[in-house]
Amino acid sequence: MFNYLKLIICPFLTFSLSTVFFTDAPENWQLGFQDPATPIMEGIINLHHDLMYFICVIFIFVSWMLSRTLWHFEKTQNIVPSTLTHGTLIEIIWTITPACILLVIAIPSFSLLYAMDEIISPAITIKTLGHQWYWSYEYSDYLNEEGESIIYDSYMIPEEDLISGQLRLLEVDNRMIVPVNTHIRIIVSAADVLHSWAIPSLGIKCDAIPGRLNQTSMFVKREGVYYGQCSEICGINHGFMPIVVEAVKLPNYITWISNKLSE
Amino acid sequence: MSEVTIQVRTAPRDRRFPTQNQTNHCWARYIEFHACAKAKGEDDPECEKFKRWYMSLCPAEWVEKWDTLKEEGRFPGPE
Numbered sequence: 001m002f003n004y005l006k007l008i009i010c011p012f013l014t015f016s017l018s019t020v021f022f023t024d025a026p027e028n029w030q031l032g033f034q035d036p037a038t039p040i041m042e043g044i045i046n047l048h049h050d051l052m053y054f055i056c057v058i059f060i061f062v063s064w065m066l067s068r069t070l071w072h073f074e075k076t077q078n079i080v081p082s083t084l085t086h087g088t089l090i091e092i093i094w095t096i097t098p099a100c101i102l103l104v105i106a107i108p109s110f111s112l113l114y115a116m117d118e119i120i121s122p123a124i125t126i127k128t129l130g131h132q133w134y135w136s137y138e139y140s141d142y143l144n145e146e147g148e149s150i151i152y153d154s155y156m157i158p159e160e161d162l163i164s165g166q167l168r169l170l171e172v173d174n175r176m177i178v179p180v181n182t183h184i185r186i187i188v189s190a191a192d193v194l195h196s197w198a199i200p201s202l203g204i205k206c207d208a209i210p211g212r213l214n215q216t217s218m219f220v221k222r223e224g225v226y227y228g229q230c231s232e233i234c235g236i237n238h239g240f241m242p243i244v245v246e247a248v249k250l251p252n253y254i255t256w257i258s259n260k261l262s263e
Numbered sequence: 264m265s266e267v268t269i270q271v272r273t274a275p276r277d278r279r280f281p282t283q284n285q286t287n288h289c290w291a292r293y294i295e296f297h298a299c300a301k302a303k304g305e306d307d308p309e310c311e312k313f314k315r316w317y318m319s320l321c322p323a324e325w326v327e328k329w330d331t332l333k334e335e336g337r338f339p340g341p342e
Contacts, residue, residue: 125273138322140319141271141318143318151323189322191324212286213288213289250271
């Protein structure tokens with residue numbers, strides 16, 4: 001019997017330990033985060049988990065106080081009503097305690113906030129422009145012999161053109177290609193109305209505002225295909241302008257750039 | 264198909280523009296390039312650097328618009 005079980009379990013264990021699957025796109029009825037691919041997203045998830053600790057403790061404490069009060073001061077059990085209207089000590093305690101909790105929470109929160117704003121001398125700048133209703137990407141660090149840079153549009157693939165395995169309302173014709181383990185500056189703007197360039201796995205959500213260049217940074221730690229969507233209501237096709245970022249190794253990125261420049 | 268040499272480099276971080284809003288960064292680099300070009304000529308290596316930087320930061324549409332305004336003598340910044 002044991003040998004039989006071993007035969008079934010061992011290959012499964014070997015497979016599950018040797019292969020890691022990341023979710024970089026949303027799943028049906030998903031409640032949690034997508035898997036992080038940048039240090040910022042790891043920070044966001046850690047902060048969320050830290051805050052959940054405080055939330056659970058406060059929820060249990062408040063529920064216990066509330067149910068105890070309802071139980072003990074119910075009119076059949078407590079015929080003579082209390083005439084107590086205020087108590088200085090208790091009021092000081094319930095003001096100071098939440099203030100202290102907020103101060104403790106503020107420390108990791110601010111450090112993450114400032115880490116997100118920090119631009120560490122970038123190696124690449126990529127511009128992303130929101131249009132009604134598609135994204136366009138500009139790689140202007142490199143010019144071809146005619147002095148032209150790489151500019152292309154990224155449209156959603158309609159449902160009828162999807163091939164097996166592609167994600168509905170998330171797949172695009174031209175992905176944004178970025179190298180892994182490289183500091184990238186992203187400049188986000190819009191050509192017509194407000195949009196927002198957001199990718200959960202990369203921990204990025206940056207508003208695209210006409211006439212303004214918003215800067216954010218990206219440091220992708222692993223190769224993969226990351227999916228996001230426009231996150232600022234921008235008109236009738238707001239839900240049909242997804243974002244796809246493909247992270248590749250630096251030499252592959254350089255090859256891709258060379259090919260694009262020679263096109 | 265000719266071989267293109269790719270150098271991974273971009274406009275550096277500028278302490279004058281430490282915030283998320285980089286609109287003025289792009290504008291300043293564009294102005295700096297034209298000031299440099301006026302003094303030293305467009306092909307000067309020092310000016311070429313500014314050109315690379317504003318190209319990296321500014322959307323192509325903005326640059327085209329400003330170039331057109333310059334040609335028409337209607338550019339709102341310093342000439």
